[in-house]
Amino acid sequence: MKKVLIDVIFASEKRKNVLLLLKDGPKETKNVLELLETTRQSLLPQIKVLEEHHLLSHKNDVCELTKIGKLLVEDMMPLLDTVDVLDTDIEYWGTRKLDFIPTHLLERIDELDECSLIDPDITNVYNAHQAYHETCAISKSIFAVTTFLYPDFHEMYSRLIHDNIKSTIIMSPDLYNKLETDRYSGFKDLMDSNLMHFYLYSGKIDFMSFGYNDYQFVMSPLTNTGDFDNKHLLFSSPQAREWGKELFEHYLKDSTPITEI
Structure with missing residues (x-):
């Protein structure tokens, strides 16, 4: 069963970071692994979840956001930036x-x-x-x-x-x-x-x-x-x-x- 889209994006730090990493354009899987400092065994299941929800395409060992993925990442950025500001000291x-x-x-x-x-x-x-x-x-x-x-x-x-x-x-x-x-x-x-x-x-x-x-x-x-x-x-x-x-x-x-x- 597919996950709720909000969970797909935010319930996994790896999935969220993959989406943010690809906002500037496609990247080879090996580059994604290096930039996120993770292993292929750990990352590939998360990429598969993003593919299943049509947020990312993974072909010829290259990861790229889909149209829907780009739309959501654009909307994610202000929210995450707001959280960063308030996280300075939420109290x-x-x-x-x-x-x-x-x-x-x-x-x-x-x-x-x-x-x-x-x-x-x-x-x-x-x-x-x-x-x-x-x-x-x-x-x-x-x-x-x-x-x-x-x-x-x-x-x-x-x-x-x-x-x-x-x-x-x-x-x-x-x-x-x-x-x-x-x-x-x-x-x-x-x-x-x-x-x-x-x-x-x-x-x-x-x-x-x-x-x-x-x-x-x-x-x-x-x-x-x-x-x-x-x-x-x-x-x-x-x-x-x-x-x-x-x-x-x-x-x-x-x-x-x-x-x-």
Whole structure:
């Protein structure tokens, strides 16, 4: 009796890997064996199952996806990529508020690729984003949406200005009000630079912050209960940065420039 197709694809790691291996084109059986580091005796029964379900053809010792096989592999990739992203730490992802991500980007979360979960200890609270800040220092421009600023924000952004790095920052209404009352002079100094561009978001910002530069994308969601901690996600692939850019543009369209304070 034939297996349910979902079981054919995912119930066997070997079958799944064979399908993924053939997505770029036909391969000789010996090459498949080498790439999967397995034996002919172990692999051939799995190839036979794929043949019986019309996902693969195996002729003249060459393996090739069928039309149906190609269709399914194309649909498999986003799912497997999404699983890879969430597998970074499913406990973290599962306990975070993700409502701030628009639907069209949440559906493309597979584009974030694998990421690093950064969990700094208490002695590094004010250096929580150190790895990201190091790449900011060698970027041409940085972009961020935030509800907070580090105590040394004036010094940090002054260094960026000194190094001719352009910064575009969208802030929450609460943060703007705090700067207006607590840090007027320092904030005004930064505004006077043509390398600093501040925007005020018109609505509620239901996350801590996110940002991207020429090298990385960083994201700090709140917990499901609305609490915050210093854990954050760091992504380094080009497509993850492009995803982060689209998220930034989503918030920019509902923001207005801050020209005075």
